[in-house]
Amino acid sequence: MILLSVVGLETFYGASQALFGVALEVQEGEVVALMGRNGMGKTTTIRSILGLERPRAGTIHFDGRQITGMRPHRIARLGIGLVPEGRRCFPNLTVLENLVAAARPGDWTVPRIVDLFPRLGERRGQYASTLSGGEQQMLAIGRALMTNPRLLILDEATEGLAPVIRQDIWAAIRTLKGRGQSILVVDKTLSELLPVADRCFVLEKGATVFSGSPAALTAELQDRYLGV
Template identity: 75%
Template sequence: MTLLKVAGIETFYGASQALFGVDLDVEEGEVVALMGRNGMGKTTTIRSIYGLTPARAGSITFAGLDITQQQSFRVARLGVGLVPEGRRCFPNLTVHENLVAAARDGKWTLAAVIDLFPRLGERSSQYASTLSGGEQQMLAIARALMTNPRLVILDEATEGLAPVIRKVIWDAIRRLKAEGESILVVDKSMAELLPVADRCFVLEKGRTVWTGRPAGMTPLLQDRYLGV
């Protein structure tokens, strides 16, 4: 079943056009990688899906519902959990308070997310502002899971994190995949991203320029579309 379908969206920041016809889709239980160099439209695509920067043309459907112009809180209620770039945890709330603030009934309980990220249990009473960057990323992912979403979107899943923390995050993503979660993920690390992805979409200058299985993302294509 197609859970998310983005078809030909065009998105603007004021008079400046950022997306020129982006297409992508996510099947239920699939991990999809959204790839591209910096500034090519990945975060804008996610903002459009989530209703933060609505598309002016094209369409976005989620679970068969048109969400193209839907407000972000309604998109969240429909079952889209966002882990935004920069984490954006609530700094003046504790880890526990961050996790329960938007919790909804489902398999992802407080105990379940702490089992996924044991360090959050150790930091339960700490304010989010006192956590390391890696701990904040764990918290952001766990907070999204606590909403028990049908789709998890991770924007820059491991950017700027130490190698030991990156491993924790990728281990968690692999576990989510094994448990059948639907995931749309943005990350620059091909070594970790390609093995976990079922399909890839590559953006260049606000357009979808390549889609396929990870095995088709050859070194030549990586250099063409993702190299610095």
Template identity: 55%
Template sequence: MSKLLEATGIEAGYGASQVLFGIDIDVKPGEVMALLGRNGMGKSTLLKVLTGTLKPMRGSVRFEGADIGGTRPDAIGRRGVAIVPEGRHVFPNLSVDEHLRAFARPRAGAAKQAPRWTVDALYGLFPRLGERKANAGNQLSGGEQQMLAIARALSTHPKLLILDEATEGLAPVIREEIWRCLATLKAEGEAILVVDKYVQRLLPLADRHLVLERGRVVWTGDSAALDADRGLWTRYLGV
């Protein structure tokens, strides 16, 4: 299977402080990849490199075979990469409906294809947003803001959806709704790179997992292998 996203030998950091050391990661079309590790191990830094908000010191990033290393975030977004950032970053003065209409665009390279994630389809995925379509971003709960951030990203019809801390800080009932959404997206063939700490819930969702420890890849494998090695959870994931 061809690789949708491929990063090789990524070294990156902030000023004189190096955070990532020779990271290799790839995501195939229609695949769900989980990026795991305890806090401070380099996951968010790697996502910044992949989305263009941090230039790597060394290494290459390719998307659909094209070199996107050093490309601006907006250009990477137009190629078909969408991120749901940690902290959600919804606009406080825009309504739910305005969020979904303002950012909507067809999938890159598929202008003649009927849009999959119309506003109505997004309300079908997240009925709670449909009930609050007139509410401003700052009138939503944290869970509703996370739903909106995911829906906003989907409205761009991404080829790759990236979620940084997909269910962090959410109430259990809202977490379940996010997991349901991600399972639906997987069934529809969406390629997803997801960061989350709930390993047990990632097992049935993710096709492969990559574990970071102090900016290095210490393990990669499929869900069956991760499920079988609970010692790995204790050593590297704090579970």
């Protein structure tokens, strides 16, 4: 079943066009990688899906319902959870307060989040501002999961994190995949991203230039679209 479908998406910032017909989809229970060099439209695509930017053309469907141009809070309530680039935890709230701030009823509870990220249990009374970058990323993921989303979107899932913390995040993503969580993930660490992804979509200059399995994303294509 197709959970998220994006077709012909065009988004502008003022007079400047950022997206030129982006197309992608996420099946129920699938992990999809959204890839591309910096500035190629990945975050704009995510912002358009979430209603943070209003597309001028194209359609976005979630769970069979058109959500193009819908207000962000309504889209979130339909079951899309975001882990934003830069984490953006509430600095003056504790770990526990961050987790429950936007919680919605469902299978994901504080004990399950602590089971996924034991460090958060150890630091549940600390303010988010006192956590390391990796711990804040764990908290951002936990906070999104506490909304019990149908689709989890991770924008730059491991950017700027120490290698050992990146491994913890990827282990959590693999665990979520094993539990059937639908995930759309943006990350540049191909060695970790490709093994966990079921499908890949690559953006170049605001357009989808590749869609297919990780195996079909050959070294030549990686060098052409993702190389430095």
